[in-house]
Amino acid sequence: MALPKVGSIGEYIREQRQQAKISLRQLAAAAGVSNPYLSQIERGLRKPSAEILNQIAKGLRISAQALYVQAGLIEDREPPSDxxxxxxxxxxxxxxxxxxxxxxxxxxxxxxxxxxxxxxxxxxxxxxxxxxxxxxxxxxxxxxxxxxxxxxxxxxxxxxxxxx
Amino acid sequence: MALPKVGSIGEYIREQRQQAKISLRQLAAAAGVSNPYLSQIERGLRKPSAEILNQIAKGLRISAQALYVQAGLIEDREPPSDxxxxxxxxxxxxxxxxxxxxxxxxxxxxxxxxxxxxxxxxxxxxxxxxxxxxxxxxxxxxxxxxxxxxxxxxxxxxxxxxxx
DNA sequence: ACACAGCGTTTGCAATTGCAAGCAGCGCGA
DNA sequence: TCGCGCTGCTTGCAATTGCAAACGCTGTGT
Structure with a gap:
């Protein structure tokens, strides 16, 4: 079994980051993770832990819940377009x-x-x-x-x- | 600086498990994780990943959000409006x-x-x-x-x- | 031309996760 | 006394996370 939704969360993070118009390194610094790791996360090569996910959410100033939903870590009791x-x-x-x-x-x-x-x-x-x-x-x-x-x-x- | 809030979430899981009156192994099986690992999680020796956390939440039939809040991964803010x-x-x-x-x-x-x-x-x-x-x-x-x-x-x- | 700064990516490597197997203790029936 | 089943805990070990350092590339001065 591989990475079912990891790719999607990586894409989502990248979208959000580009929307915020900040570089990968900037977000990495803001989130407190290394830039290469963030790069790998965005491309779906790594499955970040909850802690990292949370830090990224903070760095992006977005809801951590939204990120968890994207990661498939929370049952979509709150649909994305409710x-x-x-x-x-x-x-x-x-x-x-x-x-x-x-x-x-x-x-x-x-x-x-x-x-x-x-x-x-x-x-x-x-x-x-x-x-x-x-x-x-x-x-x-x-x-x-x-x-x-x-x-x-x-x-x-x-x-x-x-x-x- | 190893385990900031891991202990609290471990205690929380253990509380919830004992409240449900199921054994560690039972929960481990229900959550799809190994029993020794769950044991270590409950005692705060390990920091489970988001995926494991989600599986444990499912095994406990509790809200994954509650677990994330306990883990300090989501801020427990009560939204003012739906x-x-x-x-x-x-x-x-x-x-x-x-x-x-x-x-x-x-x-x-x-x-x-x-x-x-x-x-x-x-x-x-x-x-x-x-x-x-x-x-x-x-x-x-x-x-x-x-x-x-x-x-x-x-x-x-x-x-x-x-x-x- | 060169150096410098920034971008994202690739590459080893220490540290950690998560598991299979095994250990010690408790209650029960023969 | 055994064995059996159950509880939770400890022990190696493969796989993975997450990082520091270095890579190639592009744009910008000088």
């Missing part, structure tokens, strides 16, 4: 707010996917036939954001004004 | 996106609180007048929304502030 469920379950939000949060979240997801494609190698813009289109966001989104966005299209900026 | 927890746990989001979602969510919360104070007489007089109390949303918010809101601007992204 955000929508949690939003739906929050009774303190209005329906519109809920929709806004979900829309933003899903648009972030799309962004992530686009970035992944970009990092593969292809730099040319995608506008071909996709399964689901790239519509910016529904009306509700923009409508709900108007009170926050200080850069409105109509030019007038009015924030936090509670109409009574 | 939505925020879910956002934090989502591995597909960038740190910036996470912050944006959380900011929006919390601003919604504030809105809700304001409405509640308006409708119910029982309002506690908190902040009198904060200087930045009325801030619409941090820069990150607007920056992240630019691709969605029809507000063309500079797409410059500043680094996040390091805060311990």
């Amino acid at each position: 955000v929508i469920t949690a939003i739906r379950a929050d009774t303190n939000l209005t329906e519109r707010q809920r929709q806004v949060l979900i829309d933003i979240f899903e648009s972030f997801r799309k962004e992530k996917r686009a970035e992944d494609e970009q990092t593969s190698q292809n730099a040319h813009p995608r506008h071909d036939s996709g399964p689901d289109d790239e519509q910016p966001l529904p009306e509700e989104f923009l409508a709900a954001l108007e009170p926050y966005a200080a850069t409105s299209r109509n030019g007038n900026v009015t924030q936090e004004t509670k109409e009574g | 939505v925020i927890t879910a956002i934090r746990a989502d591995t597909n989001l960038t740190e910036r996106q996470r912050q944006v979602l959380i900011d929006i969510f919390e601003s919604f919360r504030k809105e809700k609180r304001a409405e509640d104070e308006q409708t119910s007489q029982n309002a506690h007089p908190r902040h009198d007048s904060g200087p930045d109390d009325e801030q619409p949303l941090p820069e990150e918010f607007l920056a992240a929304l630019e691709p969605y809101a029809a507000t063309s601007r500079n797409g410059n992204v500043t680094q996040e502030t390091k805060e311990g």
